[in-house]
Amino acid sequence: MTTATPARRRRPGARAPLLLERHLLVNTRTWVNLAFELFEPLLYLLAIGFGLGAVIGSVAGSDVPYPAYVAPGLLAAAAMNGAVGETTFRVFLRIKHERFYESVLVTPLSVADVAVGEVGWAVLRAVVAATGFLAASAVLGLLHSAWALLAVPAAALIGFAFGGAGMLVTTFLRNWQDFQYIQLVMLPMFMFATTFYPLSVYPAALRPLIACLPLYQAIELVRGVALGTFGQGVLIAVVYLGLLGAAALYLAVGRLRGQLRP
Template identity: 55%
Template sequence: MSAAVLVERNLMIYKHTWYVLLAEIFEPILYLLSIGVGIGVLVGSVTGVTGGSPVRYAAFVAPALLATAAMNGAMNETTFLMFGKLKTDRTYESMLATPLSERDVALGEIAWAVLRGTLVSLAFLAVITALGLVESPWAILVVPGAALIAFAFATAGVVVVTFLRDWQDMQYIQLVMLPMFLFATTFYPLSVYPRPVQLVVQWLPLYQSIELLRNPALGVLSPRILVAAVYLAAMGALCLTVAVRRLGRTLAA
Protein backbone atom coordinates (compact mmCIF):
# COMPACT_ATOMS: atom_id res chain seq x y z
CA MET A 1 0.00 0.00 0.00
CA SER A 2 2.88 2.38 0.63
CA ALA A 3 3.92 2.21 -3.01
CA ALA A 4 0.38 3.21 -3.99
CA VAL A 5 0.83 6.44 -2.05
CA LEU A 6 3.65 7.40 -4.41
CA VAL A 7 1.44 6.70 -7.42
CA GLU A 8 -1.26 8.89 -5.88
CA ARG A 9 1.29 11.67 -5.34
CA ASN A 10 2.34 11.58 -8.98
CA LEU A 11 -1.28 11.61 -10.12
CA MET A 12 -1.91 14.73 -8.05
CA ILE A 13 1.11 16.43 -9.62
CA TYR A 14 0.14 15.49 -13.18
CA LYS A 15 -3.37 16.86 -12.66
CA HIS A 16 -1.71 20.27 -12.97
CA THR A 17 1.08 19.39 -15.43
CA TRP A 18 -0.77 16.98 -17.75
CA TYR A 19 0.34 18.95 -20.79
CA VAL A 20 3.89 17.55 -20.50
CA LEU A 21 2.50 14.24 -21.75
CA LEU A 22 1.35 15.84 -24.99
CA ALA A 23 4.86 15.67 -26.45
CA GLU A 24 4.93 11.90 -25.97
CA ILE A 25 1.59 11.65 -27.79
CA PHE A 26 2.38 14.10 -30.58
CA GLU A 27 5.80 12.62 -31.37
CA PRO A 28 4.47 9.26 -32.64
CA ILE A 29 1.62 11.11 -34.39
CA LEU A 30 4.14 13.23 -36.30
CA TYR A 31 6.11 10.11 -37.28
CA LEU A 32 2.88 8.45 -38.38
CA LEU A 33 1.77 11.39 -40.51
CA SER A 34 5.17 12.13 -42.02
CA ILE A 35 6.42 8.59 -42.64
CA GLY A 36 3.45 6.26 -42.27
CA VAL A 37 1.05 8.39 -44.27
CA GLY A 38 3.42 10.65 -46.24
CA ILE A 39 5.94 8.09 -47.42
CA GLY A 40 3.17 5.49 -47.32
CA VAL A 41 1.67 7.16 -50.40
CA LEU A 42 4.84 6.19 -52.28
CA VAL A 43 5.24 2.77 -50.68
CA GLY A 44 1.65 1.61 -51.00
CA SER A 45 1.31 -1.78 -49.33
CA VAL A 46 3.86 -4.00 -47.60
CA THR A 47 3.89 -7.68 -46.75
CA GLY A 48 1.96 -8.36 -43.56
CA VAL A 49 3.33 -10.19 -40.54
CA THR A 50 4.20 -13.89 -40.97
CA GLY A 51 3.98 -13.45 -44.72
CA GLY A 52 0.28 -12.61 -44.59
CA SER A 53 -1.75 -10.49 -46.95
CA PRO A 54 -0.31 -7.08 -47.88
CA VAL A 55 -1.37 -4.23 -45.61
CA ARG A 56 -1.30 -0.47 -45.97
CA TYR A 57 2.05 0.94 -44.99
CA ALA A 58 0.51 3.31 -42.44
CA ALA A 59 -1.32 0.39 -40.79
CA PHE A 60 1.98 -1.52 -40.67
CA VAL A 61 3.83 1.36 -39.02
CA ALA A 62 1.12 2.44 -36.55
CA PRO A 63 1.43 -0.50 -34.07
CA ALA A 64 5.21 -0.10 -34.02
CA LEU A 65 4.87 3.57 -33.12
CA LEU A 66 2.37 2.60 -30.43
CA ALA A 67 4.92 0.20 -28.92
CA THR A 68 7.50 2.99 -29.07
CA ALA A 69 5.10 5.34 -27.28
CA ALA A 70 4.69 2.81 -24.44
CA MET A 71 8.47 2.41 -24.23
CA ASN A 72 9.21 6.14 -24.23
CA GLY A 73 6.43 6.96 -21.79
CA ALA A 74 7.82 4.54 -19.23
CA MET A 75 11.51 5.22 -19.86
CA ASN A 76 11.16 9.00 -19.69
CA GLU A 77 9.61 8.67 -16.24
CA THR A 78 12.20 6.30 -14.77
CA THR A 79 15.28 7.88 -16.34
CA PHE A 80 15.09 11.62 -17.02
CA LEU A 81 12.45 12.58 -14.45
CA MET A 82 13.57 10.12 -11.81
CA PHE A 83 17.18 11.26 -12.14
CA GLY A 84 16.04 14.79 -11.35
CA LYS A 85 14.33 13.55 -8.20
CA LEU A 86 17.47 11.65 -7.22
CA LYS A 87 20.21 14.17 -7.94
CA THR A 88 18.72 17.64 -8.32
CA ASP A 89 15.53 17.90 -6.26
CA ARG A 90 16.48 15.21 -3.74
CA THR A 91 12.81 14.34 -3.52
CA TYR A 92 13.37 10.87 -2.16
CA GLU A 93 15.27 12.09 0.89
CA SER A 94 12.11 13.67 2.28
CA MET A 95 10.05 10.64 1.29
CA LEU A 96 12.32 8.30 3.22
CA ALA A 97 11.76 10.40 6.33
CA THR A 98 8.20 9.02 6.24
CA PRO A 99 7.20 5.35 6.65
CA LEU A 100 8.07 4.82 2.96
CA SER A 101 10.98 2.46 2.37
CA GLU A 102 13.47 2.32 -0.51
CA ARG A 103 11.51 -0.65 -1.86
CA ASP A 104 8.27 1.35 -1.74
CA VAL A 105 9.91 4.13 -3.74
CA ALA A 106 11.12 1.71 -6.42
CA LEU A 107 7.79 -0.08 -6.74
CA GLY A 108 5.81 3.16 -6.63
CA GLU A 109 7.86 4.82 -9.39
CA ILE A 110 7.69 1.70 -11.56
CA ALA A 111 3.93 1.42 -11.09
CA TRP A 112 3.48 5.07 -12.01
CA ALA A 113 5.73 4.70 -15.07
CA VAL A 114 3.66 1.71 -16.23
CA LEU A 115 0.48 3.74 -15.81
CA ARG A 116 1.99 6.69 -17.67
CA GLY A 117 3.24 4.55 -20.55
CA THR A 118 -0.12 2.82 -20.83
CA LEU A 119 -2.04 6.11 -20.85
CA VAL A 120 0.15 7.52 -23.60
CA SER A 121 -0.36 4.33 -25.62
CA LEU A 122 -4.14 4.46 -25.16
CA ALA A 123 -4.21 8.05 -26.41
CA PHE A 124 -2.22 7.08 -29.50
CA LEU A 125 -4.43 4.01 -30.01
CA ALA A 126 -7.45 6.30 -30.07
CA VAL A 127 -5.77 8.40 -32.76
CA ILE A 128 -4.91 5.51 -35.06
CA THR A 129 -8.37 4.04 -34.57
CA ALA A 130 -9.91 7.35 -35.63
CA LEU A 131 -7.64 7.34 -38.69
CA GLY A 132 -8.89 3.87 -39.66
CA LEU A 133 -5.51 2.20 -39.17
CA VAL A 134 -6.73 -0.58 -36.86
CA GLU A 135 -7.20 -3.65 -39.04
CA SER A 136 -8.79 -6.09 -36.60
CA PRO A 137 -10.91 -6.28 -33.42
CA TRP A 138 -8.02 -8.29 -31.96
CA ALA A 139 -6.36 -4.90 -31.52
CA ILE A 140 -7.98 -4.92 -28.07
CA LEU A 141 -4.96 -7.03 -27.04
CA VAL A 142 -2.86 -3.94 -27.63
CA VAL A 143 -4.01 -2.53 -24.27
CA PRO A 144 -2.51 -5.23 -22.00
CA GLY A 145 0.38 -5.48 -24.44
CA ALA A 146 1.21 -1.80 -24.00
CA ALA A 147 1.10 -2.22 -20.21
CA LEU A 148 3.55 -5.13 -20.42
CA ILE A 149 5.89 -3.09 -22.62
CA ALA A 150 5.72 -0.19 -20.19
CA PHE A 151 6.51 -2.56 -17.30
CA ALA A 152 9.56 -4.03 -19.03
CA PHE A 153 11.04 -0.65 -19.92
CA ALA A 154 10.06 1.04 -16.65
CA THR A 155 12.02 -1.52 -14.65
CA ALA A 156 14.93 -1.27 -17.08
CA GLY A 157 14.86 2.50 -16.69
CA VAL A 158 15.18 2.28 -12.91
CA VAL A 159 18.19 0.00 -13.31
CA VAL A 160 19.78 2.44 -15.76
CA VAL A 161 19.15 5.54 -13.63
CA THR A 162 21.08 4.05 -10.71
CA PHE A 163 24.20 4.00 -12.89
CA LEU A 164 23.94 7.60 -14.15
CA ARG A 165 26.45 10.03 -12.67
CA ASP A 166 25.28 13.35 -14.13
CA TRP A 167 22.96 14.80 -16.76
CA GLN A 168 25.50 14.28 -19.54
CA ASP A 169 25.12 10.52 -19.11
CA MET A 170 21.61 10.83 -20.55
CA GLN A 171 23.17 10.87 -24.00
CA TYR A 172 24.13 7.21 -23.56
CA ILE A 173 20.47 6.33 -23.19
CA GLN A 174 19.68 8.01 -26.50
CA LEU A 175 22.69 6.30 -28.04
CA VAL A 176 20.89 3.01 -27.40
CA MET A 177 17.26 4.04 -27.82
CA LEU A 178 17.48 5.85 -31.15
CA PRO A 179 19.23 3.08 -33.14
CA MET A 180 16.86 0.53 -31.61
CA PHE A 181 13.90 2.66 -32.71
CA LEU A 182 15.25 2.88 -36.26
CA PHE A 183 16.28 -0.75 -36.74
CA ALA A 184 13.71 -2.76 -34.72
CA THR A 185 11.35 -3.11 -37.75
CA THR A 186 9.50 0.08 -36.88
CA PHE A 187 9.34 1.17 -40.50
CA TYR A 188 10.04 -1.97 -42.51
CA PRO A 189 9.74 -5.77 -42.18
CA LEU A 190 12.42 -7.97 -40.66
CA SER A 191 12.90 -9.66 -44.04
CA VAL A 192 14.83 -6.67 -45.43
CA TYR A 193 17.84 -7.66 -43.31
CA PRO A 194 20.34 -10.44 -44.04
CA ARG A 195 19.79 -13.47 -41.82
CA PRO A 196 22.67 -12.73 -39.39
CA VAL A 197 21.33 -9.21 -38.82
CA GLN A 198 17.81 -10.59 -38.34
CA LEU A 199 19.05 -12.71 -35.44
CA VAL A 200 20.48 -9.62 -33.73
CA VAL A 201 17.36 -7.53 -34.33
CA GLN A 202 15.11 -10.26 -32.91
CA TRP A 203 16.84 -9.95 -29.54
CA LEU A 204 16.05 -6.24 -29.26
CA PRO A 205 13.36 -5.55 -26.64
CA LEU A 206 11.67 -3.00 -28.90
CA TYR A 207 11.45 -5.59 -31.69
CA GLN A 208 9.64 -7.96 -29.33
CA SER A 209 7.42 -5.08 -28.21
CA ILE A 210 6.49 -4.33 -31.81
CA GLU A 211 5.75 -8.00 -32.45
CA LEU A 212 3.50 -8.06 -29.40
CA LEU A 213 1.33 -5.24 -30.76
CA ARG A 214 1.65 -5.48 -34.55
CA ASN A 215 0.37 -9.04 -34.84
CA PRO A 216 -2.98 -8.55 -33.09
CA ALA A 217 -3.39 -5.06 -34.56
CA LEU A 218 -3.20 -6.61 -38.02
CA GLY A 219 -5.48 -9.50 -37.04
CA VAL A 220 -2.78 -12.17 -36.85
CA LEU A 221 -2.76 -14.44 -33.78
CA SER A 222 0.52 -16.31 -33.98
CA PRO A 223 2.98 -17.84 -31.50
CA ARG A 224 5.07 -14.69 -31.94
CA ILE A 225 2.70 -12.91 -29.56
CA LEU A 226 3.35 -15.46 -26.80
CA VAL A 227 7.10 -15.40 -27.43
CA ALA A 228 7.14 -11.61 -27.22
CA ALA A 229 5.02 -11.61 -24.06
CA VAL A 230 7.31 -14.13 -22.33
CA TYR A 231 10.40 -12.18 -23.41
CA LEU A 232 9.08 -8.88 -22.02
CA ALA A 233 7.72 -10.47 -18.83
CA ALA A 234 11.09 -12.12 -18.18
CA MET A 235 12.91 -8.86 -18.92
CA GLY A 236 10.61 -6.96 -16.56
CA ALA A 237 10.92 -9.52 -13.77
CA LEU A 238 14.71 -9.60 -13.99
CA CYS A 239 15.04 -5.82 -14.15
CA LEU A 240 12.56 -5.42 -11.29
CA THR A 241 14.70 -7.57 -9.01
CA VAL A 242 17.86 -5.65 -9.91
CA ALA A 243 16.10 -2.27 -9.80
CA VAL A 244 14.76 -2.71 -6.26
CA ARG A 245 18.18 -3.74 -4.96
CA ARG A 246 20.18 -1.05 -6.76
CA LEU A 247 17.79 1.79 -5.99
CA GLY A 248 17.74 0.71 -2.36
CA ARG A 249 21.53 0.96 -2.24
CA THR A 250 21.52 4.28 -4.06
CA LEU A 251 18.97 5.84 -1.71
CA ALA A 252 20.69 4.43 1.36
CA ALA A 253 24.09 5.80 0.35
Protein backbone atom coordinates (compact mmCIF):
# COMPACT_ATOMS: atom_id res chain seq x y z
CA MET A 1 0.00 0.00 0.00
CA THR A 2 1.36 3.40 -0.96
CA THR A 3 0.71 6.65 0.81
CA ALA A 4 0.48 9.99 -0.91
CA THR A 5 3.34 12.33 -0.30
CA PRO A 6 2.14 15.62 1.22
CA ALA A 7 2.44 18.58 -1.11
CA ARG A 8 5.42 20.70 -0.32
CA ARG A 9 4.35 23.90 1.34
CA ARG A 10 5.29 26.96 -0.68
CA ARG A 11 7.40 29.57 1.04
CA PRO A 12 5.44 32.82 1.65
CA GLY A 13 6.40 35.42 -0.93
CA ALA A 14 7.93 32.87 -3.31
CA ARG A 15 5.94 34.22 -6.26
CA ALA A 16 6.62 37.86 -5.44
CA PRO A 17 9.02 38.21 -8.41
CA LEU A 18 6.03 37.79 -10.72
CA LEU A 19 4.45 40.97 -9.35
CA LEU A 20 7.81 42.71 -9.55
CA GLU A 21 8.10 41.67 -13.20
CA ARG A 22 4.63 43.08 -13.87
CA HIS A 23 5.58 46.44 -12.36
CA LEU A 24 8.77 46.52 -14.43
CA LEU A 25 6.86 45.92 -17.64
CA VAL A 26 4.16 48.49 -16.83
CA ASN A 27 6.64 51.17 -15.77
CA THR A 28 9.16 50.69 -18.58
CA ARG A 29 8.30 54.05 -20.12
CA THR A 30 7.75 56.01 -16.91
CA TRP A 31 11.28 56.03 -15.50
CA VAL A 32 11.54 59.62 -16.69
CA ASN A 33 9.44 60.43 -13.62
CA LEU A 34 12.47 59.52 -11.55
CA ALA A 35 14.16 62.70 -12.78
CA PHE A 36 11.51 64.70 -10.96
CA GLU A 37 12.01 62.63 -7.80
CA LEU A 38 15.73 63.47 -7.90
CA PHE A 39 15.10 67.17 -8.52
CA GLU A 40 14.14 67.95 -4.91
CA PRO A 41 17.19 66.40 -3.17
CA LEU A 42 19.51 67.88 -5.80
CA LEU A 43 17.94 71.27 -5.24
CA TYR A 44 18.55 70.94 -1.49
CA LEU A 45 22.13 69.88 -2.18
CA LEU A 46 22.81 72.88 -4.40
CA ALA A 47 20.97 75.42 -2.26
CA ILE A 48 22.01 74.26 1.20
CA GLY A 49 25.00 72.01 0.62
CA PHE A 50 26.85 74.41 -1.64
CA GLY A 51 25.08 77.68 -0.83
CA LEU A 52 25.19 77.43 2.96
CA GLY A 53 28.30 75.28 2.71
CA ALA A 54 30.22 78.24 1.29
CA VAL A 55 29.65 79.99 4.61
CA ILE A 56 30.10 76.98 6.90
CA GLY A 57 33.15 75.40 5.26
CA SER A 58 33.73 72.12 7.08
CA VAL A 59 31.54 70.34 9.60
CA ALA A 60 32.47 71.20 13.18
CA GLY A 61 34.91 68.74 14.69
CA SER A 62 35.98 67.26 11.34
CA ASP A 63 37.61 68.14 8.04
CA VAL A 64 34.60 66.97 6.00
CA PRO A 65 33.37 69.70 3.61
CA TYR A 66 29.78 70.60 4.32
CA PRO A 67 28.44 69.57 0.84
CA ALA A 68 30.08 66.12 1.23
CA TYR A 69 28.45 65.84 4.65
CA VAL A 70 24.96 66.78 3.42
CA ALA A 71 24.96 64.64 0.25
CA PRO A 72 24.71 61.22 2.04
CA GLY A 73 21.81 62.50 4.13
CA LEU A 74 19.94 63.62 1.04
CA LEU A 75 20.69 60.30 -0.68
CA ALA A 76 19.17 58.43 2.26
CA ALA A 77 16.15 60.73 2.19
CA ALA A 78 15.72 60.14 -1.56
CA ALA A 79 15.73 56.37 -0.99
CA MET A 80 13.22 56.78 1.82
CA ASN A 81 10.87 58.97 -0.21
CA GLY A 82 10.99 56.64 -3.19
CA ALA A 83 10.14 53.58 -1.08
CA VAL A 84 7.42 55.28 0.96
CA GLY A 85 5.82 56.79 -2.12
CA GLU A 86 5.52 53.38 -3.77
CA THR A 87 4.10 51.55 -0.76
CA THR A 88 1.68 54.24 0.41
CA PHE A 89 0.19 56.30 -2.42
CA ARG A 90 0.41 53.68 -5.16
CA VAL A 91 -0.59 50.72 -2.99
CA PHE A 92 -3.52 52.65 -1.53
CA LEU A 93 -4.63 53.49 -5.07
CA ARG A 94 -4.48 49.83 -6.06
CA ILE A 95 -6.44 48.74 -2.99
CA LYS A 96 -9.18 51.37 -2.81
CA HIS A 97 -9.74 52.51 -6.39
CA GLU A 98 -8.19 50.23 -8.99
CA ARG A 99 -9.12 47.01 -7.14
CA PHE A 100 -5.91 45.70 -8.65
CA TYR A 101 -5.21 43.08 -6.01
CA GLU A 102 -8.60 41.47 -6.42
CA SER A 103 -7.55 40.35 -9.88
CA VAL A 104 -4.08 39.40 -8.69
CA LEU A 105 -5.36 37.15 -5.91
CA VAL A 106 -7.43 34.98 -8.26
CA THR A 107 -4.08 33.81 -9.67
CA PRO A 108 -1.70 31.55 -7.72
CA LEU A 109 -0.24 34.66 -6.01
CA SER A 110 -1.03 35.02 -2.31
CA VAL A 111 -1.36 38.07 -0.07
CA ALA A 112 2.22 37.47 1.12
CA ASP A 113 3.39 37.43 -2.51
CA VAL A 114 1.65 40.78 -3.06
CA ALA A 115 3.21 42.40 0.02
CA VAL A 116 6.71 41.09 -0.67
CA GLY A 117 6.42 42.04 -4.34
CA GLU A 118 5.39 45.60 -3.52
CA VAL A 119 8.22 46.00 -1.02
CA GLY A 120 10.61 44.52 -3.58
CA TRP A 121 9.45 47.12 -6.08
CA ALA A 122 9.98 49.84 -3.46
CA VAL A 123 13.53 48.55 -2.91
CA LEU A 124 14.21 48.75 -6.64
CA ARG A 125 12.92 52.32 -6.83
CA ALA A 126 15.04 53.28 -3.83
CA VAL A 127 18.14 51.78 -5.46
CA VAL A 128 17.51 53.58 -8.75
CA ALA A 129 16.94 56.90 -6.96
CA ALA A 130 20.10 56.43 -4.88
CA THR A 131 22.17 55.47 -7.93
CA GLY A 132 21.02 58.56 -9.78
CA PHE A 133 21.80 60.81 -6.84
CA LEU A 134 25.18 59.12 -6.32
CA ALA A 135 26.04 59.75 -9.97
CA ALA A 136 25.08 63.41 -9.58
CA SER A 137 27.22 63.66 -6.43
CA ALA A 138 30.17 62.22 -8.35
CA VAL A 139 29.75 64.83 -11.09
CA LEU A 140 29.73 67.53 -8.40
CA GLY A 141 32.97 66.17 -6.96
CA LEU A 142 31.50 65.00 -3.65
CA LEU A 143 32.74 61.40 -3.70
CA HIS A 144 36.16 61.07 -2.13
CA SER A 145 36.29 57.31 -1.59
CA ALA A 146 35.44 54.15 -3.50
CA TRP A 147 33.54 53.05 -0.38
CA ALA A 148 30.80 55.47 -1.49
CA LEU A 149 29.61 52.78 -3.93
CA LEU A 150 28.30 50.90 -0.89
CA ALA A 151 25.64 53.60 -0.67
CA VAL A 152 23.71 51.64 -3.32
CA PRO A 153 23.24 48.45 -1.25
CA ALA A 154 22.68 50.71 1.75
CA ALA A 155 19.83 52.32 -0.20
CA ALA A 156 18.39 48.85 -0.85
CA LEU A 157 18.25 48.22 2.91
CA ILE A 158 16.67 51.64 3.43
CA GLY A 159 14.11 50.83 0.74
CA PHE A 160 13.31 47.55 2.49
CA ALA A 161 12.85 49.23 5.88
CA PHE A 162 10.72 52.12 4.66
CA GLY A 163 8.93 49.99 2.08
CA GLY A 164 7.81 47.58 4.79
CA ALA A 165 6.85 50.47 7.06
CA GLY A 166 4.93 52.11 4.21
CA MET A 167 2.99 48.91 3.52
CA LEU A 168 2.03 48.64 7.17
CA VAL A 169 0.94 52.29 7.39
CA THR A 170 -1.16 51.92 4.23
CA THR A 171 -3.24 49.19 5.88
CA PHE A 172 -4.42 51.82 8.39
CA LEU A 173 -5.31 54.54 5.86
CA ARG A 174 -9.04 55.17 5.46
CA ASN A 175 -9.10 57.87 2.77
CA TRP A 176 -6.90 60.33 0.89
CA GLN A 177 -7.09 62.84 3.72
CA ASP A 178 -5.14 60.46 5.94
CA PHE A 179 -2.05 61.04 3.80
CA GLN A 180 -1.54 64.34 5.58
CA TYR A 181 -0.56 62.36 8.68
CA ILE A 182 2.21 60.69 6.71
CA GLN A 183 3.57 64.08 5.70
CA LEU A 184 3.22 65.25 9.29
CA VAL A 185 5.79 62.59 10.18
CA MET A 186 7.97 62.58 7.07
CA LEU A 187 8.74 66.30 6.80
CA PRO A 188 9.89 66.89 10.41
CA MET A 189 11.91 63.67 10.28
CA PHE A 190 13.61 64.90 7.10
CA MET A 191 14.44 68.23 8.69
CA PHE A 192 15.64 67.01 12.08
CA ALA A 193 17.19 63.55 11.50
CA THR A 194 20.71 65.06 11.01
CA THR A 195 20.20 65.52 7.28
CA PHE A 196 21.82 68.94 7.43
CA TYR A 197 23.71 69.03 10.72
CA PRO A 198 25.23 66.58 13.21
CA LEU A 199 23.51 65.13 16.24
CA SER A 200 25.80 67.12 18.53
CA VAL A 201 23.95 70.38 17.80
CA TYR A 202 20.87 69.13 19.63
CA PRO A 203 20.38 69.43 23.40
CA ALA A 204 21.60 66.28 25.16
CA ALA A 205 18.07 65.40 26.26
CA LEU A 206 16.82 65.25 22.65
CA ARG A 207 19.66 63.21 21.16
CA PRO A 208 18.31 59.76 22.16
CA LEU A 209 14.93 60.66 20.63
CA ILE A 210 16.54 61.80 17.37
CA ALA A 211 18.67 58.66 17.28
CA CYS A 212 15.51 56.51 17.38
CA LEU A 213 14.23 57.98 14.11
CA PRO A 214 14.50 55.52 11.20
CA LEU A 215 15.78 58.23 8.87
CA TYR A 216 18.54 59.04 11.34
CA GLN A 217 19.68 55.42 11.20
CA ALA A 218 19.44 55.45 7.41
CA ILE A 219 21.58 58.59 7.25
CA GLU A 220 24.11 57.11 9.67
CA LEU A 221 24.45 54.10 7.39
CA VAL A 222 24.86 56.02 4.13
CA ARG A 223 27.07 58.70 5.68
CA GLY A 224 29.25 56.06 7.27
CA VAL A 225 29.92 54.19 4.03
CA ALA A 226 30.16 57.36 1.93
CA LEU A 227 32.81 58.85 4.20
CA GLY A 228 34.53 55.54 4.90
CA THR A 229 33.84 55.66 8.64
CA PHE A 230 32.71 52.14 9.50
CA GLY A 231 32.04 52.57 13.19
CA GLN A 232 29.55 51.02 15.55
CA GLY A 233 26.85 53.34 14.23
CA VAL A 234 26.88 51.62 10.83
CA LEU A 235 26.34 48.18 12.38
CA ILE A 236 23.55 49.49 14.59
CA ALA A 237 21.89 51.09 11.57
CA VAL A 238 22.02 47.84 9.56
CA VAL A 239 20.41 45.86 12.40
CA TYR A 240 17.83 48.59 13.09
CA LEU A 241 16.72 48.94 9.46
CA GLY A 242 16.68 45.18 8.86
CA LEU A 243 14.51 44.54 11.92
CA LEU A 244 12.21 47.45 11.08
CA GLY A 245 11.61 46.20 7.55
CA ALA A 246 11.08 42.59 8.58
CA ALA A 247 8.72 43.39 11.45
CA ALA A 248 6.71 45.92 9.43
CA LEU A 249 6.37 43.55 6.47
CA TYR A 250 5.25 40.68 8.71
CA LEU A 251 2.58 42.85 10.36
CA ALA A 252 1.50 44.28 6.99
CA VAL A 253 0.91 40.79 5.58
CA GLY A 254 -1.30 39.94 8.55
CA ARG A 255 -3.38 43.07 8.16
CA LEU A 256 -3.65 42.72 4.38
CA ARG A 257 -5.03 39.19 4.78
CA GLY A 258 -7.96 40.72 6.62
CA GLN A 259 -8.50 43.44 3.99
CA LEU A 260 -7.91 41.66 0.70
CA ARG A 261 -9.90 38.79 -0.64
CA PRO A 262 -7.90 35.54 -0.19
